[in-house]
Amino acid sequence: MECCDSVCLIKDGWFREINDMWPGHYFALKVDSVLSCVKSDYQDIMVLKTTNHGNALILDGVIQCTEKDEFAYQEMIAFLPLCSHPNPERVLIVGGGDGGVAREVDKHPLVKKIVQIEIDQKVIDASKKYLPNMAKGFNSSKLELKVCDGFEYMKCHKNEFDVIITDSTDPIGPASALFSESYFSLLKGALRSGGIICSQGGTAWNDIETVKKTLDHCRRHFKEVRYSIACVPTYPTGQNGFFVGALDGNSDLTTPKFKFTDADLEKYELKYYNTQIHSASFVLPNFARKALYG
């Protein structure tokens, strides 16, 4: 096995997610074994077999997903924008190299075509080997998977998509450009009329200034912008936020246009997302509402 720097975060049988992005606290997972640890051109990629959370993907020392709770993040980042759009035929996924988002997007009955742009082939390879329940997203007949830079791709693809989902790592490292104003400008250009975006949005409890700044970047290019929160226990502060933006200022992002029935939830094995939680996820605690909406 090759080795990467992230193994240093394992001590006494625990992986400790110690990071300057969240000073003063960390989350730890008990490790059964290190399944893989490699360096790609972009990042450290480590896969752990944990004692209670299934396999876990760690990029540059940060937990991206565990098999136990990944569904919460994947379902929310997929269905918040998809169900807010009246007809999300063409979908672009930027990032999402584990395949989990593609797995969810594929389920939406109105989606006809998915393009996914992941920069790091080694993340895809790791997922295919160690996270088969997520990597099965790559088997979607609707999917065209390209290994390249999402920024560059969008410069050459204008007016093509109804929904763009950015499933990125945090603002430090290879994904930092995906939180910039110019990225939101590119997203806008790649959307067709009525388009909607959804991007990974950190956590309001940890660094609300960064959340506010990114939301403001989004607001410069999208007429209706909302911040949603989902509970994801293995992410810092136990939750993950999402920036959701619509080109159309009359969009009510908080009320889904497409509603899964209870039978659909069973059929598609949705464990987190439902129509009620879509709306509820946009209701913020006062401190966040005040900071983000003024």
Place this chain on the structure above:
Amino acid sequence: MECCDSVCLIKDGWFREINDMWPGHYFALKVDSVLSCVKSDYQDIMVLKTTNHGNALILDGVIQCTEKDEFAYQEMIAFLPLCSHPNPERVLIVGGGDGGVAREVDKHPLVKKIVQIEIDQKVIDASKKYLPNMAKGFNSSKLELKVCDGFEYMKCHKNEFDVIITDSTDPIGPASALFSESYFSLLKGALRSGGIICSQGGTAWNDIETVKKTLDHCRRHFKEVRYSIACVPTYPTGQNGFFVGALDGNSDLTTPKFKFTDADLEKYELKYYNTQIHSASFVLPNFARKALYG
């Protein structure tokens, strides 16, 4: 300084909340210094000065609150039942020895009288010394504080309260009785007609079987029962649930009868609770909805 067993959980400057109640993961806080560590007749009581979360109260090695995020828990456990009741004049708090719940209950304009029963004087003392922003709840002119056993108290006080809030530790240790069916029977007896209860309810992500069992105990004595979830980053899995029960089967616990205005939220310095989040907190992810409501 006296010493207690909980200091063993501090290593290399981090307090690690390792516990059999949540196998395979833990949350850690960076410690500036140990302010106090004593053994009472009931539990280990440790207060830490942390680097980024203010002071933290630890009972038997489990984080009860940090100054950074305690407001989320205190506001929700207080206002979920208080705002669901049309006229919560008389309120009983069982536990809550840090004073934070009393601080919030005192703010509700319809509350006239608060009785609080805390079993452990040493928790009250620690809070008064190290958590003044929570212990100020003990200064409420509405409050009568008694140091005794909540179980015993309720055996002698029938038909007295409109709302009873149980702010307890987890089901292991001194609070285990507060999750039993007989406790819910006692709560029922201590309530006046139309009464409502709210109890600390663990987390659905960790041990949903225990949540389900306690909810079922509650259902045997209350006609309308709901489970609510709040985000509290320093609790296991980053959230805390609440059992809310009403004697009256026609109660809609999810729609507050008393609505704080935006001016009220400012006046009472509410940082988490608002009318919208009251309703949203009862919307559960599918896996929890299925397990708890069938």
